[in-house]
Amino acid sequence: MQERQEEQKRVDRIIHEVIKKQVAYIENRDHVQKDVKQLKTGFWDDVTVNLEEMDDVIETFQSVKQQAELLGERERRMGMLDQYVNILSKQKDSPYFGRIDFKEDGEEKESIYIGVASLMDENDEQFLIYDWRSPVASMYYDYTPGKAKYDTPYETIMGEMLLKRQFIIKKGKIEGLFDTGLTIGDSVLQEVLGGHANAQMKSIVATIQKQQNAIIRNVKDDLIIVQGVAGSGKTSAALQRIAYLLYHYRKSLHAENIMLFSPNPLFNSYVSQVLPELGEKNMKQDTFWHFIQSKYDAKLTIETPLDQLEFLLQENDSSEKRVQEIENKSSLSYKSSMDQYISHLLIEGMIFRDITFHNEKWLTVDEIGEKFYSYESNISIANRLQLIQEWILSIIKKKEKAERKKAWVENEVELLDKEDYLQAYKKAQQIDNDGFMQPEVEQAYLMKMVVKRRLKPLRKQIKSFYFVDILAMYVEFLRTSNKDDSGLEATVSGDMLYEDVVPYLYLKQQLLKEDGHTSVRHIFIDEAQDYSPFHFAYLKELFPHSKWTLLGDVNQTIHFHADNQSVLFSNEKATVYQLRQSYRSTKEITTFTSSLLLNNEDIIPFNRSGEKPVIKNVDEKEALTILIDVVRRSVSLGHETIAIIARSASQSEECYRQLFPHFNNVNLIHQKTTEFQKGITIIPSYLAKGIEFDAVVIPDGEQYKKERDRFLFYTVCTRAMHQLVILQKSQTNPFINGANVHTYESIL
Numbered sequence: 001m002q003e004r005q006e007e008q009k010r011v012d013r014i015i016h017e018v019i020k021k022q023v024a025y026i027e028n029r030d031h032v033q034k035d036v037k038q039l040k041t042g043f044w045d046d047v048t049v050n051l052e053e054m055d056d057v058i059e060t061f062q063s064v065k066q067q068a069e070l071l072g073e074r075e076r077r078m079g080m081l082d083q084y085v086n087i088l089s090k091q092k093d094s095p096y097f098g099r100i101d102f103k104e105d106g107e108e109k110e111s112i113y114i115g116v117a118s119l120m121d122e123n124d125e126q127f128l129i130y131d132w133r134s135p136v137a138s139m140y141y142d143y144t145p146g147k148a149k150y151d152t153p154y155e156t157i158m159g160e161m162l163l164k165r166q167f168i169i170k171k172g173k174i175e176g177l178f179d180t181g182l183t184i185g186d187s188v189l190q191e192v193l194g195g196h197a198n199a200q201m202k203s204i205v206a207t208i209q210k211q212q213n214a215i216i217r218n219v220k221d222d223l224i225i226v227q228g229v230a231g232s233g234k235t236s237a238a239l240q241r242i243a244y245l246l247y248h249y250r251k252s253l254h255a256e257n258i259m260l261f262s263p264n265p266l267f268n269s270y271v272s273q274v275l276p277e278l279g280e281k282n283m284k285q286d287t288f289w290h291f292i293q294s295k296y297d298a299k300l301t302i303e304t305p306l307d308q309l310e311f312l313l314q315e316n317d318s319s320e321k322r323v324q325e326i327e328n329k330s331s332l333s334y335k336s337s338m339d340q341y342i343s344h345l346l347i348e349g350m351i352f353r354d355i356t357f358h359n360e361k362w363l364t365v366d367e368i369g370e371k372f373y374s375y376e377s378n379i380s381i382a383n384r385l386q387l388i389q390e391w392i393l394s395i396i397k398k399k400e401k402a403e404r405k406k407a408w409v410e411n412e413v414e415l416l417d418k419e420d421y422l423q424a425y426k427k428a429q430q431i432d433n434d435g436f437m438q439p440e441v442e443q444a445y446l447m448k449m450v451v452k453r454r455l456k457p458l459r460k461q462i463k464s465f466y467f468v469d470i471l472a473m474y475v476e477f478l479r480t481s482n483k484d485d486s487g488l489e490a491t492v493s494g495d496m497l498y499e500d501v502v503p504y505l506y507l508k509q510q511l512l513k514e515d516g517h518t519s520v521r522h523i524f525i526d527e528a529q530d531y532s533p534f535h536f537a538y539l540k541e542l543f544p545h546s547k548w549t550l551l552g553d554v555n556q557t558i559h560f561h562a563d564n565q566s567v568l569f570s571n572e573k574a575t576v577y578q579l580r581q582s583y584r585s586t587k588e589i590t591t592f593t594s595s596l597l598l599n600n601e602d603i604i605p606f607n608r609s610g611e612k613p614v615i616k617n618v619d620e621k622e623a624l625t626i627l628i629d630v631v632r633r634s635v636s637l638g639h640e641t642i643a644i645i646a647r648s649a650s651q652s653e654e655c656y657r658q659l660f661p662h663f664n665n666v667n668l669i670h671q672k673t674t675e676f677q678k679g680i681t682i683i684p685s686y687l688a689k690g691i692e693f694d695a696v697v698i699p700d701g702e703q704y705k706k707e708r709d710r711f712l713f714y715t716v717c718t719r720a721m722h723q724l725v726i727l728q729k730s731q732t733n734p735f736i737n738g739a740n741v742h743t744y745e746s747i748l
């Protein structure tokens with residue numbers, strides 16, 4: 001009791017300090033804001049503008065530059081002060097979550113309080129709170145009382161940890177205080193994991209586990225691969241790692257230099273609050289699909305990855321055949337044949353497009369090809385294409401002059417509007433100093449204008465290498481390598497299948513060598529098991545200067561491709577972390593879901609109890625009534641996020657139609673949905689990736705039949721934190737039939 005009172009007194013004192021700082025910062029911020037306002041309104045008053053002589057122009061330029069720099073500096077400062085004020089508001093509510101007493105060898109004991117951000121005393125001399133990312137704080141995650149050490153940039157500090165204490169502080173009051181012995185953080189972790197799932201992911205800084213800490217703080221490796229079981233905190237580790245990197249490299253690394261690839265738009269928003277909660281800006285975030293779409297320029301419609309999945313979920317002869325084609329096209333051997341094809345193009349086979357203007361061929365495919373192969377063979381394709389581009393532009397320039405004299409130009413001049421005539425008139429006046437109108441000058445100007453305008457799109461095309469027919473070359477490659485192929489069939493008839501998109505883009509990238517994303521220095525790929533080796537090869541081409549953190553679980557692979565993570569980056573040195581402890585679900589759920597897998601010895605359930613998963617056999621007629629009952633019961637148990645996860649989009653839509661009249665808070669999620677709320681959510685299996693719910697109901701257990709459904713079924717079952725119910729209309733689900741019967745309750 002007395003300890004607790006002492007600690008509460010300290011909390012009160014710290015909050016007092018926080019408030020003082022906050023008042024000062026707000027005042028300071030208001031001053032800077034005023035400055036910014038003044039600088040903006042008076043911008044031109046403080047700049048000397050004189051454009052008469054060259055010297056004056058330079059001076060004016062300098063003056064504008066200075067003023068703009070001053071404004072930029074103030075705005076940055078205001079942004080920083082905003083960030084501090086924001087952090088202080090959080091500290092006012094909950095200043096810290098941990099304390100360790102550490103006695104460095106040969107030194108006095110020191111109490112170190114650890115929170116989301118650091119706080120100094122009023123003289124800026126002593127740390128009242130240490131940032132969780134500071135070197136000394138790492139001991140909090142790595143050790144229990146006893147011998148302990150930590151690394152600073154210069155040395156390793158050895159000593160003894162005498163106390164490790166966890167706090168739960170809310171609204172300035174200590175609600176829980178636990179001294180940790182051998183079991184690290186179990187009580188707080190129990191409490192956190194026992195709570196409700198949220199529509200947005202939360203930070204885990206107060207309870208990061210030792211293995212996760214190693215991932216978060218690894219700054220020595222260029223490639224980290226995290227293979228972690230469902231719910232082991234891969235996404236959490238990734239996000240706290242981003243916060244850590246931003247702290248560790250705060251002078252040189254900014255949020256814009258970090259990119260996270262996530263599985264779908266819903267996931268983007270699901271994780272979007274974690275970094276702001278930690279006082280950091282969000283990294284760049286994109287889905288792989290959206291990212292490749294932005295690179296895609298061929299004029300074919302493309303199939304989305306989810307449409308591809310839906311097609312495969314139909315399970316018929318053509319989907320069987322397609323699975324094989326997809327496997328082929330995502331493999332590294334496919335990439336090798338593509339590389340061979342590309343090296344062959346150095347000698348022959350490049351396909352170009354004619355350069356046509358007004359139905360007249362200015363350059364033919366053959367002429368461009370001849371020029372291309374007239375360059376030395378040791379010049380790369382990309383460099384030759386650059387030279388060809390310049391050559392074509394110079395030809396256009398020559399042709400442009402001749403074009404001005406043509407009859408169509410005169411006709412178009414007549415159609416020009418008033419503004420253009422006015423412009424030509426002014427131009428003519430400038431040229432003729434006497435102010436005497438010169439109709440010829442004016443006419444010549446107008447004709448020049450018409451041709452230039454007409455040529456603009458052509459020039460733009462040339463600048464973006466439109467004269468290189470990459471699509472035709474891709475088709476040629478498909479023809480020679482996969483004669484009987486649905487991708488070839490589709491591409492020729494105007495649609496590109498998803499499995500062809502990345503090989504096509506890879507070809508484009510290798511030929512044109514367009515600039516990579518050099519500013520991105522760290523890439524995080526969540527759900528990495530769904531990326532094929534070919535996808536990685538492509539990404540590595542595009543992000544040449546980046547370090548990589550790949551997070552995945554082979555047991556949750558839902559996209560079809562050839563190899564799994566073990567071959568990713570196979571020729572590079574990587575540190576691989578295996579996370580075996582699952583945190584998300586109750587012990588009962590994890591024990592059941594593990595038994596759905598063939599290879600499950602890697603999964604350690606977290607010791608938190610709940611009811612066993614329930615499997616109900618229902619007949620067609622009563623299925624809806626039972627589903628409604630199950631959902632009602634889940635609501636009455638107090639679950640706040642309840643997901644009904646159907647196998648496909650069409651099944652979720654059907655489910656929605658049926659349930660909508662019975663519940664007033666049911667939402668349907670589809671491919672483009674970017675947010676979900678608390679309540680009842682109906683969602684197709686593959687969109688539930690990475691997300692979690694208090695309760696999961698699977699209304700169509702019998703739909704998972706084939707061996708390749710195993711991972712999808714496992715993925716949907718592992719979304720449940722506290723309750724899992726599976727309804728099935730026949731007992732044909734081989735995974736349930738193969739599961740240990742003691743791990744679930746079966747209701748006939």
Ligand SMILES: Nc1ncnc2c1ncn2[C@@H]1O[C@H](COP(=O)(O)OP(=O)(O)OP(=O)(O)O)[C@@H](O)[C@H]1O
Pocket residue numbers: 189192193202204207208209212228229230231232233234235236237553556583584689690691692718
């Ligand atoms: N150290 C921790 N402290 C508190 N909660 C944790 C910790 N690690 C993981 N969790 C919780 O466990 C749940 C699962 O975490 P997360 O989603 O990061 O796992 P994952 O490995 O990415 O899961 P999956 O692959 O199944 O999508 C989340 O609720 C997360 O907050």
